[in-house]
Amino acid sequence: MAKDIIMSGMRPTGKLHLGNYFGALENWVKLQNEYNSFHAIVDWHALTTAYEDTSDLQQNIMDVALDWLSAGLDPDKCTIYVQSEVKEISELFLLLSMITPLSWLERCPTYKDQLKQLEGKNIANYGFLGYPCLMATDILVFKAGYVPVGEDQIPHLELSREIARRFNHIYGDTFPEPEALLTEAKVLPGLDGRKMSKSYENAIYLSDTPEEIQKKVGTMITDPQRIRKDDPGDPGVCSAYALHKVFTKLTELEDTAEKCRGGAIGCVACKRNLAKNLIDFLEPIRAKREELVARPDTVRDILSEGARKAREAAARTLEEARKKMNLNPRSE
Ligand code: AMP
Ligand code: TRP
Numbered sequence: 001m002a003k004d005i006i007m008s009g010m011r012p013t014g015k016l017h018l019g020n021y022f023g024a025l026e027n028w029v030k031l032q033n034e035y036n037s038f039h040a041i042v043d044w045h046a047l048t049t050a051y052e053d054t055s056d057l058q059q060n061i062m063d064v065a066l067d068w069l070s071a072g073l074d075p076d077k078c079t080i081y082v083q084s085e086v087k088e089i090s091e092l093f094l095l096l097s098m099i100t101p102l103s104w105l106e107r108c109p110t111y112k113d114q115l116k117q118l119e120g121k122n123i124a125n126y127g128f129l130g131y132p133c134l135m136a137t138d139i140l141v142f143k144a145g146y147v148p149v150g151e152d153q154i155p156h157l158e159l160s161r162e163i164a165r166r167f168n169h170i171y172g173d174t175f176p177e178p179e180a181l182l183t184e185a186k187v188l189p190g191l192d193g194r195k196m197s198k199s200y201e202n203a204i205y206l207s208d209t210p211e212e213i214q215k216k217v218g219t220m221i222t223d224p225q226r227i228r229k230d231d232p233g234d235p236g237v238c239s240a241y242a243l244h245k246v247f248t249k250l251t252e253l254e255d256t257a258e259k260c261r262g263g264a265i266g267c268v269a270c271k272r273n274l275a276k277n278l279i280d281f282l283e284p285i286r287a288k289r290e291e292l293v294a295r296p297d298t299v300r301d302i303l304s305e306g307a308r309k310a311r312e313a314a315a316r317t318l319e320e321a322r323k324k325m326n327l328n329p330r331s332e
Contacts, residue, residue, distance in 0.1 A: 018206070041081070069288070140175045
């Protein structure tokens with residue numbers, strides 16, 4: 001039996017951090033064994049807000065590809081490609097834009113939210129308004145049934161279903177209605193205890209060196225009430241402990257908490273242990289990345305081959321849509 005299809009993407013906005021790994025990538029790596037998976041580096045989506053300065057675009061695409069491959073996405077198991085290399089997506093996007101009511105796009109909560117958040121930046125553009133229609137196209141062009149995303153993407157998934165339904169209603173059954181495959185809410189805290197995010201400058205990147213990790217962890221704020229290293233501490237208010245909970249084995253974790261409460265371990269030593277565990281965790285990813293960085297042509301080849309496979313699948317759907325819309329002069 002054919003495997004179910006999943007599709008997901010990320011905008012190329014720079015290197016990925018541990019939050020991206022636990023919030024998305026780790027799950028994709030598991031899912032590639034059970035599903036026919038398509039994963040896109042969505043550069044057109046990046047342009048919807050960052051159209052003015054595109055000087056880093058190619059480097060950002062390369063960084064995302066390197067991070068994906070290092071983290072375990074396997075081109076023999078899934079299809080990895082750059083969105084703009086699959087031009088069939090742009091034609092289907094145009095067709096779907098014909099049937100997408102403006103009001104659906106205008107009332108999309110992410111649209112209103114971003115307009116407010118990025119005030120001052122001129123993003124009141126046609127392309128940005130169409131973001132969810134382009135995302136729907138990404139998914140529908142492969143007839144994907146499932147989309148592994150975070151909760152923030154739910155409104156976009158809802159719109160994708162509405163667009164599929166509308167197309168099916170007007171032109172006949174063509175697209176399945178895609179469902180979100182939610183990653184269980186695991187928000188990874190950053191160096192300052194807030195959600196790990198590039199924009200908070202509190203992130204540890206998959207590509208950070210051991211030295212960078214040691215330095216970053218060394219600057220973390222621990223229990224502010226703890227002045228001397230033998231003062232009793234409270235792991236519950238400590239950002240380092242929040243990360244220990246994710247990266248430290250249970251026995252060592254319990255031991256750490258006990259020693260902290262009893263003032264038997266200082267914050268410097270405790271953070272040194274955390275850094276070590278982070279470095280150990282990232283070691284295989286870092287080694288793989290280093291190997292790939294030295295072979296950029298191999299990475300380019302993987303993306304080209306991915307685009308070729310994606311185009312083949314996308315072309316089939318596009319043909320079907322064109323026929324249904326009577327755009328194909330050769331269809332009977
Ligand atoms: P972004 O580039 O912020 O849109 O994130 C890309 C993906 O990583 C999305 O699926 C997010 O849900 C996920 N993500 C980003 N930061 C975190 C975090 N700190 N914890 C968990 N997931 C995250
Ligand atoms: N909007 C998604 C995000 O910001 C990225 C994205 C674009 C996407 N196209 C997609 C995700 C298709 C899943 C499926 O994270």
